[in-house]
Amino acid sequence: xxxxxxxxxxxxxxxxxxxxxxxxxxxxxxxxxxxxxxxxxxxxxxxxxxxxxxxxxxxxxxxxxxxxxxxxxxxxxxxxxxxxxxxxxxxxxxxxxxxxxxxxxxxxxxxxxxxxxxxxxxxxxxxxxxxxxxxxxxxxxxxxxxxxxxxxxxxxxxxxxxxxxxxxxxxxxxxxxxxxxxxxxxxxxxxxxxxxxxxxxxxxxxxxxxxxxxxxxxxxxxxxxxxxxxxxxxxxxxxxxxxxxxxxxxxxxxxxxxxxxxxxxxxxxxxxxxxxxxxxxxxxxxxxxxxxxxxxxxxxxxxxxxxxxxxxxxxxxxxxxxxxxxxxxxxxxxxxxxxxxxxxxxxxxxxxxxxxxxxxxxxxxxxxxxxxxxxxxxxxxxxxxxxxxxxxxxxxxxxxxxxxxxxxxxxxxxxxxxxxxxxxxxxxxxxxxxxxxxxxxxxxxxxxxxxxxxxxxxxxxxxxxxxxxxxxxxxxxxxxxxxxxxxxxxxxxxxxxxxxxxxxxxxxxxxxxxxxxxxxxxxxxxxxxxxxxxxxxxxxxxxxxxxxxxxxxxxxxxxxxxxxxxxxxxxxxxxxxxxxxxxxxxxxxxxxxxxxxxxxxxxxxxxxxxxxxxxxxxxxxxxxxxxxxxxxxxxxxxxxxxxxxxxxxxxxxxxxxxxxxxxxxxxxxxxxxxxxxxxxxxxxxxxxxxxxxxxxxx
Numbered sequence: 001x002x003x004x005x006x007x008x009x010x011x012x013x014x015x016x017x018x019x020x021x022x023x024x025x026x027x028x029x030x031x032x033x034x035x036x037x038x039x040x041x042x043x044x045x046x047x048x049x050x051x052x053x054x055x056x057x058x059x060x061x062x063x064x065x066x067x068x069x070x071x072x073x074x075x076x077x078x079x080x081x082x083x084x085x086x087x088x089x090x091x092x093x094x095x096x097x098x099x100x101x102x103x104x105x106x107x108x109x110x111x112x113x114x115x116x117x118x119x120x121x122x123x124x125x126x127x128x129x130x131x132x133x134x135x136x137x138x139x140x141x142x143x144x145x146x147x148x149x150x151x152x153x154x155x156x157x158x159x160x161x162x163x164x165x166x167x168x169x170x171x172x173x174x175x176x177x178x179x180x181x182x183x184x185x186x187x188x189x190x191x192x193x194x195x196x197x198x199x200x201x202x203x204x205x206x207x208x209x210x211x212x213x214x215x216x217x218x219x220x221x222x223x224x225x226x227x228x229x230x231x232x233x234x235x236x237x238x239x240x241x242x243x244x245x246x247x248x249x250x251x252x253x254x255x256x257x258x259x260x261x262x263x264x265x266x267x268x269x270x271x272x273x274x275x276x277x278x279x280x281x282x283x284x285x286x287x288x289x290x291x292x293x294x295x296x297x298x299x300x301x302x303x304x305x306x307x308x309x310x311x312x313x314x315x316x317x318x319x320x321x322x323x324x325x326x327x328x329x330x331x332x333x334x335x336x337x338x339x340x341x342x343x344x345x346x347x348x349x350x351x352x353x354x355x356x357x358x359x360x361x362x363x364x365x366x367x368x369x370x371x372x373x374x375x376x377x378x379x380x381x382x383x384x385x386x387x388x389x390x391x392x393x394x395x396x397x398x399x400x401x402x403x404x405x406x407x408x409x410x411x412x413x414x415x416x417x418x419x420x421x422x423x424x425x426x427x428x429x430x431x432x433x434x435x436x437x438x439x440x441x442x443x444x445x446x447x448x449x450x451x452x453x454x455x456x457x458x459x460x461x462x463x464x465x466x467x468x469x470x471x472x473x474x475x476x477x478x479x480x481x482x483x484x485x486x487x488x489x490x491x492x493x494x495x496x497x498x499x500x501x502x503x504x505x506x507x508x509x510x511x512x513x514x515x516x517x518x519x520x521x522x523x524x525x526x527x528x529x530x531x532x533x534x535x536x537x538x539x540x541x542x543x544x545x546x547x548x549x550x551x552x553x554x555x556x557x558x559x560x561x562x563x564x565x566x567x568x569x570x571x572x573x574x575x576x577x578x579x580x581x582x583x584x585x586x587x588x589x590x591x592x593x594x595x596x597x598x599x600x601x602x603x604x605x606x607x608x609x610x611x612x613x614x615x616x617x618x619x620x621x622x623x624x625x626x627x628x629x630x631x632x633x634x635x636x637x638x639x640x641x642x643x644x645x646x647x648x649x650x651x652x653x654x655x656x657x658x659x660x661x662x663x664x665x666x667x668x669x670x671x672x673x674x675x676x677x678x679x680x681x682x683x684x685x686x687x688x689x690x691x692x693x694x695x696x697x698x
Contacts (some may be wrong), residue, residue, distance in 0.1 A: 002408040090130025091123070091137040091145030097124065100149045103455050120150050178309035229346045234286045236339050240302075240328030242318040243271040247306065247343055248281050249314040257281055257314055272319050279605035285315045285402040288334050297322030316340045362503040365392040369507055373514040382518055382627040383415035386486060386511050393503050394472065395495040402459070403429050403484045404438040406477075411438060411484065415461060421464045429460035437473040438482050443508070445472040445501050448493040458487065472496040474504045476512040483515050530603040532681035533583060534590035542604035542612055549616050550657060550667070560616055561623030561656040566632070568649045568683040581641050585648055588639045594632050595628070611650075612671075620656040620688055627652040635684065649684035651675060660689040 013567040085093040105124050123146060127137055137145070137588060233245040242263075249260040262270045280305055283292050290307040302318040302325075316339055318325065318332070325332065369389045376382035379401075387399040398420045404411035411428035429435050433456060437444050446452060449468035457463055458471065470490035475482045486498050529541035537545070544576075549560045567573075567589065574582040586609065593611060602614040613630070615623050631652055638645040653675030654660075660674075662666035670689035677687040 085126055090126055090135045090141070092141035093136075096148055098128060098143055103149075112268055113679060123149055124370055125295060130545070169649050171254060227684040229261045229343070229350065230263065230265045232342065232346060233261060236318065237263040239327075239335075240318050240320075240332065242320045244270055244319055246270045246273070246317045246319075247314065247347070247400050248285070248317065250285060250312065251307075252527075257285060260314075272321070274319070277303075277317075277319070278579060281315045281317055285312055290333055292329045292333050292336075294329070296324045298326070299329050300324045302332045303338055303339040306340045306344045306347070308348050311345055312634060313347060313643055317345055335422050349679055355450055355484060358499075362500075363391055365389040366503065366506055366510070368392075369510045373510050374517075376514060376518070379518050379522070381414050382511075385552055386507075387417055389507060392502065393490055393507065394490070394497065394500050395497065396470070396472070396490045398489040400459075400487045400489075401484060402434055402438070402487060404428070404482050406438075406481055407438065407648055413436065414484075421466060424460060427460050429457070432457040432460045433471070434459050434485055434487055438475055438485050441475050441477065441482050443472075443474045443505055445498045445504075446470060446497055447496070447498055449490075450493070452541075456555075458489075469493045470496040472504060472648045473479040473501070474508045476508050476515055478512040478675075483519065486511065531590075533549060534587055534605050536594065536611075537602060537604040539604070540605050542606065542614065543604065545602045545604075546668070549614060552616075553657060557620045558617055559656055559659060560614070560667075561618040561620060561626075561654065561659075562667055562671045563613040563623055563630070564606070564617065564653045564668070564675045564676055565611045565613070565650045566679070568651055570609040573646065573648075577641065577646060581639070581646060585639050585646065588637065589634060589648065589650070590639060592633050598629055618656070622658055623654045624688055626653050631684065633687055651678040651683045651688040654686060654688065 004271065010407065027503040031389065060538050083097045085099050099122060100119070103118055103344050120358050123142075124431060126145070126562050127142070130137060181357075212607070229247065231354075233247065237243075237245045245263040246259050248257040248260040250256075251258045259270050259273075264271055280291055280301065283289075283306050285304040288307065290304045291302070293301045293391050300320055306316055307314045318334070327335075333613035366389075367383070370384050373382065376385055380640065383401040385402065390399055391398065398417050400416040400420055400422060405413045406486075409430045411434070413422055413424055414425050416422060416424060424621070428438070430439060433452070434445075447470055449471040452471070458468075468489055469492035470488075472486075474486040474488075476484045476486065486504070488504075490496050529537055531538040546562070552558070553560050569587070573585055586605070590603070590605065593613065597603055598616075600616055604612050606612045613626070615626060618626070631650055633652050634648055638647045640646075653671045653673065655667050655674060657667040659665075659671040674687045674689040681687065
């Protein structure tokens with residue numbers, strides 16, 4: 001056992017040995033109870049004075065050492081107070097209160113069940129020792145002693161648990177509503193609630209008045225933008241003879257002290273970090289006091305607060321194992337404030353330069369967006385430009401463009417960066433983070449997305465589960481409506497920063513103008529190529545698709561098939577039931593065709609009661625099978641008007657290229673001739689074209 005350890009245990013052992021001797025003397029009748037009481041009361045008074053002196057001295061030491069040091073006076077007093085209680089009435093002695101206080105202090109960090117067991121054991125021990133000393137407790141003394149011990153030992157712990165739970169709940173509520181962690185701990189539902197109430201949570205922008213945890217967090221973090229700070233830390237290390245010098249910066253995002261620069265530049269993280277002294281770094285940053293340890297002949301640890309004006313930036317630590325550093329404690333205490341002042345100055349210079357660089361990047365990105373966004377002709381082209389400028393503003397690795405439909409409360413991912421794990425077209429639900437932001441219309445940036453609700457989705461059901469470091473969702477407003485959102489994802493915290501929020505909003509303003517124009521153009525194009533009655537592609541759109549597919553066959557090979565269909569006796573339906581029923585028949589046929597073909601097939605209304613279906617990568621045999629299946633589907637679904645059913649059938653003509661059509665210009669003529677054959681053969685049937693059927697339509 002080392003000498004310091006022996007010196008710590010010697011007073012404790014002496015106190016308990018003296019207490020045991022006193023109890024033994026009382027049990028043997030060697031001393032009278034009155035004499036023992038006076039002697040133990042004097043010893044107890046001396047012990048209390050010593051304990052108060054020790055506690056007063058410990059108040060000047062780091063908070064991390066107080067819990068362990070604070071238990072020693074209680075352990076020291078427990079023996080004498082126990083002896084005093086046993087020799088002055090056991091369970092009926094007033095000294096039992098001192099015993100209970102010592103037990104409470106020693107077990108104050110234990111769970112409630114452990115404290116309750118300790119209180120019962122204390123009662124049993126005092127009663128047994130009292131019986132040995134010749135004092136048999138009465139029932140009233142047992143009840144009084146039990147009440148006293150429970151009131152002193154159990155009640156404070158129980159009340160503390162209740163109050164602690166309430167404080168924890170209040171803190172969590174504060175965190176969720178932006179009081180402590182800003183936006184980062186909000187759920188999608190809370191986002192909607194806050195935005196509707198007009199309250200916008202903001203992340204803290206400076207060091208907090210209290211710490212999220214006692215221990216500092218050691219991680220590589222972002223290094224300084226130049227080598228000057230690590231070089232300076234190496235000079236400090238060499239002067240002091242330390243193993244390592246570390247600059248710990250208070251990170252408002254992670255709510256922790258993060259190692260941002262150290263004297264070992266070739267290492268990815270500080271090499272000489274001990275869990276035992278990390279709490280000292282937190283204490284120094286909080287209290288803004290210099291700490292130099294006293295355990296060895298030479299200092300092994302020195303920590304000083306790094307301050308810029310009235311703002312606490314963090315702490316500077318010098319550490320060395322073994323025999324300690326080459327400088328004395330007084331030298332280290334004298335020079336630490338100078339070192340921390342230099343570090344604060346260098347850190348501020350780098351931050352100012354980084355801020356100026358970021359501001360320049362932001363301005364350049366906005367100027368580029370204002371020039372290039374209006375020139376984009378398609379949504380993919382526009383989204384690519386938007387992603388590029390957003391990644392110049394931030395350090396995000398992935399981006400997605402969401403189209404939002406306010407009247408329906410839903411959206412969809414319409415474009416994303418190539419490496420994005422979320423597939424295009426995935427629905428965006430109102431219960432997701434993106435849906436909540438689009439519904440509220442307020443930009444949100446989470447510097448540390450690890451604190452988001454893990455059960456909530458960024459987009460909606462079906463997206464892959466993944467870990468995010470940072471997240472930014474920027475709604476795109478136009479004419480008082482949210483058209484969509486730009487979603488930025490980062491792998492590590494602060495890839496997207498709250499400081500970027502204003503520039504991202506400006507970028508969104510430029511983007512919304514271009515997106516609105518592209519959407520209007522897209523809607524006009526859809527209207528121009530869509531049949532108004534059936535919502536199928538019209539003749540113009542079909543002919544464009546047909547030309548593209550025929551050119552593809554000429555270029556890369558393969559085959560394409562065409563089906564031409566005509567409603568049987570359509571004029572009779574109109575004459576018998578009216579044109580409204582005729583329109584309903586055409587709509588029903590269009591729905592059947594749309595539901596019965598493949599995703600890449602193109603059904604269209606060619607004109608009047610005539611429909612066409614383009615079948616890429618299909619030969620004549622496959623087209624015949626498809627046409628027969630469509631014929632049966634239409635025949636089996638009569639159109640119901642009011643209480644009556646109107647039977648509907650189609651006649652089909654099939655052609656393919658190459659195959660039944662000898663040239664790309666004749667494929668439609670071949671299918672049309674096959675349709676006339678079906679009509680001539682009694683209707684409601686399928687006929688295929690052969691090369692000799694290619695004749696001009698009369």
